[in-house]
Amino acid sequence: MWVAVYLVSNTFTIVMAVFDVGQHVVNAAGGVINADAAISVDSMLEQMKTAMESMEIGELVILALETLLVSFCMKIMSVLITVLLYGRMIEIYLYTSVAPIPFATMSNREWGQVGNNYLRGLLALGFQGFFMMVCVGIYAVLVATIEISDNMHSALFGVAAYTVILCFTLMKTGNLSKSIFNAH
16 A cells, blocks of 8 residues: 555656656757758758759759649648647647556556556657657758759659658657557
């Protein structure tokens, strides 16, 4: 009884400790990603300007239409990424709001698995942010490696393809995190 009361009384502290560890891991990953994935916009703009000066009017019109199409798709994917991130935040709030119930079951022999699985899910949710940061870091490195001077059309669609891959991998981070922590 004492263990159950202690767990329920300190539920918020335990939950926040898990998210503090997750936040520490995310912040550490963010520092590495920020340093390794910097993109030089000035040099890219200069390359684009040089490449466009050598194009004919017809090719520039086609490039403008492609840019319009890719820009529209990027806006849609940007909204999708934002929805994914806000959905994760709502999931954290919902998961945290019911924490006392599974914590109350942890000391019970028959119902203890509920609390244990909740704790695994909580860890998975806390570390899902790390996997999201890894996906964004990989995306930034991939986008930084695109050569604009060779072919602007392929560079444009390359960025769009990498953004689609980013959306796909961000959707998979929850399942990956749950499978690593054996939460179901």
